[in-house]
Amino acid sequence: MIEVRKVSKMLAGMAVLEDVDFVVPDSGGVVILGRTGAGKSVLLRVMAGLLAPDSGVVAFDGRLLEFGPLADNSEAMEQLGYVFQGGALFDWLSVVENVALPLMESRRTGRRKAVEAAQRVLWRVGLADAAGFRPRELSGGMTKLAAIARALVADPKYVFYDEPTAGLDPITRDRVCGLIRELRDTESRASVVVTHDLETVRRLGGQVFMLRRGRLLPVSDVRKEDYEPECA
């Protein structure tokens, strides 16, 4: 279980997060909806220990995350897969090497076993044919799928997705949503998805929150009218 307790964060003099308080259960999914610039990615980065909150705490299975230059959250991070909005794949590695990297460097798996595991995950996300490609040779959708594969390869308990469907065509978006749902529902991997896309929220379902003016509000039934005035 990931507990986010009373987290607040100011950026450039603006309260981006204010007393954000919620729990990610061991299985099931949380979807955080918000317009562009609402602070969704900031919240996800705080939850992963990448950005220090001004106040509040984040705990992975009861262990508080540390923040600051000497922080070492490797134990918590070994339970986490994180899909960055832009993929954050390493340019100098091929797709399969990118996916194998967490196993080789963090889990100390031998290269051959790590590459075999990476190929299995790439096959699963439908990217087996692109294993030898460099990240610059991938389309936007393929980059997202490769990033998902890298997040999954070390068998994490939790997976964070930062705008997993942003910029994707409807077919690829459906494919990514289906994959996230499958991982969450059939493999009981807890997921936290942040998105500005209502269609993605509808397709993923689960526990939905809306981030508005720094506050995280539970939403039982997301309607277009709730959301669109924010965009105006």
Added chain:
Amino acid sequence: MLSGWAVLLGRSFALPWDVVRTWPRFLDQLFRHGVSAIPIIALAAVFVGLTTAVQTSYQLLGIVPKYFVGMGVGRMLLIELAPVFAGFVVAGRSASAIAAELAAMRVSEQIDALKVMAIDPYRFLCLPRILATAAALPVLVVLMEVVATAVALVAASVLGVSTATFTYGFTRFVMMRDFWGGIAKSLLFGLAIGASGCYYGFSAAGGTEEVGRAATKAVVTSATLILLFDFLTAIAVFGR
């Protein structure tokens, strides 16, 4: 700022090292910052050798015996010119490249990606780069010394100092302390270059304009540290 440098060096070099995993990354960086720098170092060495021979001959010929040209060229090259010139060349080439590469990784969230994969980015990215520049620079300095001395020998003979006379001055008056002093300072310069590149690359925050800014800061800081370490080793090694 000092705490940032302390964190960078502390986290990069703290034991235990994973030698097996660091070695291939170190070799890759050694190729980029050492082997690939050989042509520019050799070219710089030709001009350093030519200029040193011409300047030394101009200042000494007719005043002192000719073999002093060999001594002057040798000691200038070994103690000062080769380490500092090679340091500046590698600073301009490698500190900027390291800072730009790491800053680009920072702004595209690749360094954050390492953290969430439970991979220490200091060990993964900084350690091999700092070790590589520190290991490469002394070798490049020796290369510059050899090429520059050979070129100076030829240039001096054109200017009226025979090879035998030049060699006598060089071998009679140049001491091992001159050589090792230059090598010791080049090791410090190499550490400063790698650490500056990594520090400013990791410190980049914001958009792509930060990449260029990080590269500029890394080169300026490397050059400043080279001058500072040059002075400190001058006092420590040659101060009496």
